[in-house]
């Protein structure tokens with residue numbers, strides 16, 4: 001379980017996220033929604049144990065995040081793999097485990113190659129394992145990064161904007177892998193997004209963040225006109241299609257000067 005109580009996160013003395021409280025069960029998926037500069041990445045990095053300038057309580061499986069890092073996989077927004085290094089897809093996946101195990105060499109042990117192959121098959125890319133990573137499409141790269149994040153068998157998967165910069169069909173591919181992860185692996189996930197609509201089928205909880213916590217609850221509880229208009233203005237609208245909630249929101253940009 002992930003627990004935050006009165007969590008305030010700082011850059012130096014500047015508050016980036018203020019007084020956030022929430023709980024997430026170990027098999028639940030949280031969609032972390034908010035406009036530019038709302039503090040989504042900052043909160044995600046704090047949960048990952050990568051940003052420790054905070055006050056309040058933050059516990060990941062009963063421990064401060066820094067002590068739980070071996071069971072957390074974090075996929076940053078802009079993945080900084082130098083694409084001039086001619087790595088194959090399977091090497092990119094296997095390196096995820098090598099980093100975690102503190103090994104930094106390129107002789108990938110055979111058992112690890114097998115695990116990496118299985119992880120690639122799980123995301124539907126087994127046939128591309130020997131291809132250059134740099135030659136893949138955006139959606140395929142994101143699926144490889146999911147395989148790489150899964151190889152260390154995390155209990156918590158943190159994804160920063162996994163759908164940004166993908167075209168609609170690539171989004172569908174990635175969302176179907178996320179749904180499979182949720183169904184078949186059953187771990188906790190926190191996914192930051194500007195647009196919850198493609199992800200509402202897998203989101204158990206949604207947090208609307210705008211430096212402060214605006215709302216936290218089920219999609220039905222959070223995607224309501226009276227809540228989303230607080231952040232996205234009077235033009236935004238929540239709508240129910242079948243059993244699922246969706247929303248129309250514009251992109252709101254916060255600038256430093258506008259913050260409290």
Ligand SMILES: Nc1ncnc2c1ncn2[C@@H]1O[C@H](COP(=O)(O)OP(=O)(O)OP(=O)(O)O)[C@@H](O)[C@H]1O
Pocket residue numbers: 011016034035036037038039040041042043256
């Ligand atoms: N390294 C940093 N040093 C100082 N301030 C930072 C740093 N990184 C982010 N901030 C500030 O913290 C606030 C929250 O930023 P953050 O990147 O977490 O927002 P976000 O919701 O992820 O935005 P986006 O959707 O644009 O990625 C912003 O005001 C940002 O300028």
